[in-house]
Amino acid sequence: MTPLQVAAYTATNAAGTGKAALLEALVERRSGLAPWRDGGLDTYTGQVAGLDTLRVAAPLADYDCRNHRLAQLGLDQDDFRTAVGRCAARYGAGRVAVVMATSTSGILETEAAYTHLEPDGALPADFHFETVHSMHALGEFVARTLDLHGPRFTISTACSSSAKVFASAARLIAAGIVDAAVVGGVDTLCHNTLYGFNALQLVSATPCRPCDGDRDGISIGEGAGFMLLTREPDNGPRLLGYGESSDAFHMSSPHPEGRGAKAAMTAALTRARLTPGEIDYINLHGTASVINDRIEDIAVAAVFGDTVPCSSTKGWTGHTLGAAGVTEAAIAALCLENDLVPGCLNTEAVDPTFAAKVNRGNERRPLRRALSNSLGFGGNNCSLIFGIGDG
Amino acid sequence: MVEVWLEGIGVWGPGMTGWPDCRARLAGEPGDGDYAPPPAAALSAQERRRSTATARLAAEVAAQACTAAHRAPADYATVFSCSAGDLANVDAICRTLARDPRLLSPTRFHNSVHNAPGGYWGIAGGCEQPSNSIAAGADSFAVGLLEAAVQCAVEAAPVMLVAYDLPGPVPWDIVCGIEAGFGIALALSAAAVTGAKRLTLRHGAAAAADVRLQDAALEKLRRGNPAARGLALLAALAAGNVHEVALAAGDNNLVIGISDDDGC
DSSP: OOOEEEEEEEEEETTEESHHHHHHHHHHTOOOEEEEEETTEEEEEEOOTTTTTOOOOTTSGGGOSHHHHHHHHHHTSTTHHHHHHHHHHHHOGGGEEEEEEOSSTTHHHHHHHGGGOOTTSOOOTTOOIIIIISTTHHHHHHHHHHTOOSOEEEEOOGGGHHHHHHHHHHHHHHTTSOSEEEEEEEEOOOHHHHHHHHHTTOBOSSSOOTTBTTOOOBOEEOEEEEEEEESOOOSSOEEEEEEEEEOOSOSSSOOTTOHHHHHHHHHHHHHHTOOGGGOOEEEOOOOOOHHHHHHHHHHHHHHHTTOSEEEOOHHHHOBOGGGHHHHHHHHHHHHHHHTEEOOOSSOSSBOTTOOSEEOOSOEEOOOSEEEEEEEEGGGEEEEEEEEOTTO | OEEEEEEEEEEEBTTBSSHHHHHHHHTTOOOOOOOOOOOOTTSOHHHHHHSOHHHHHHHHHHHHHHHHHTOOGGGOEEEEEOSSOOHHHHHHHHHHHTSSSOOOOHHHHHHHSTTHHHHHHHHHHTOOSOEEEEEOGGGHHHHHHHHHHHHHHHHTSOEEEEEEEOOOSTTGGGTSOOOSOEEEEEEEESSOOTTOEEEEEEEEOOOOOOOOOSSHHHHHHHHTOGGGGGHHHHHHHHHSOOOEEEEEETTEEEEEEEEOOOOO
8 A cells, every 4th residue: 555644643542642742651661550449340440541521512512521631631632633624724624534333332421321210211311322322423523623524434343443444544635526635533431341241251459460470350441543644745653554353253252363463464464465574563452361362472473473572551651442542653654653462461471381572671663564453352353563664 | 436336236225135126116116015034045944043033134135136236245344334233133142131140042132233234234245345334324324435535546446335234122123213114225336337336425514315115115214214214225225326325424415327338
């Protein structure tokens, strides 16, 4: 594919609000995970501070909910809105697509509404489905906030959602439907995912320890990330390739040989016209689930052998689900810009059965290309490759 | 602009068990009937049992489109487009979470992801191709078609759009405005197929087209289900002499050109 320029990007999650704070947390190895106790659940989450008191203001007040508060907070960082405004002025607001991602949208507010249904069983009068919980509420909110009029939709393929936004946006640009695209993902904590993953026995009682031999589950996080993709080259990070696949195996367990993950990574390399040896860092999906980390290791080792440094950054952010793809795309871009290979945080000893080269400590070394994996529920996989300089 | 060839259609809705039924209705033949659960024979017995009515509707129309196109399910990358998601499952989950203790069933949870219908379909047909699951509110059909056609043309590979929505139980029956279940699948080819209609798509301003259907029951269905907005395209295909349809897609329209040019 023709590389696409990341003209602007930003990320907000438990580890930091905006790029500078996130980079600082990565360098200083400071986790955003904190204890979360509620009823029957004792775990750690990656919560973004201040969302309880933030409000989505008029004229989009009907969109007010935790997910859109985080979206708004995220969009306000790193001069992202200014960059989008410049892009819309140049190409026309109708020539900029908005491709967003979320796994649960505003279900938190629906969960709350169910605790005070009307006597006749109806939802409360102040409940707004279309603008709060509907899966596309996020895409609509972001398009309206940024005043963009290109095609817009919201992808929801669980944990691969906000990696797949890059593939869809790249195709819309390649087809000439638009000249640029704002991609992103936002997911916020809700009981559905906390208790749902807990029901699958996937939630750890401690901060998650990706790739550790003693890892015992995930920490759920919330996050927002956005990138502006254009065809105009500059000195910043570029999207070089994407690869998508399906496991066709099981709704909540990966293929035992990692077939889908391998196919996604290989497809991304093919699109980027790169060989495995040309990748300098792999940001793993690495949720710290016992099985998923093992299968991802099998797949990564099969494609890359044991020479490319890998790590999961979920020890900083938690698993931000529908925002994980773009969160880790932003982390990959930060790593490329700062020649940083972050080692897994909270991980005391890398699983001795792993074959890939998993980093535990941070390392500073020149980076030109990074691959990021997002492997989701329903066997839905997406890998992205970013480059910088002549990478 | 992108161009693709439409090589197979699947339909399920009130009184309609396939494209032949639907085409006859659109051509003016009388018909009625309520929404009946589809057989979804493409899913294994276990998948039918574990999946929800939404996933079974999606699997039904997707399988019909494959049959019509004479292709295996594993050949197609997929774009599943659904406006409201699985409201019956949302209802059950929120009722559980409103009680103490919050004992959510693992199956309920995995069925809650928007890509659950895509996951079941991939497992049933052994399809390892890319699969997307999207939503675009009331315009989910048109935007889904744009996404599927762009993928088909850019990747030069067969892609299937599966658009579907089901009404929810109380209290959702009055929240989402979805009146009856409906699903459409369109199997798209990047290369010309003999006898297939050629579709050209662009996103932009167009004169507001009158996409109302003459039959009052069909028009009610079209308005009462985002997937059924696709009936306007199906009506043009059934009529045979309509060469352009414009469907609302966000702030602009998806303008679909229809021609018999099969490239042969």
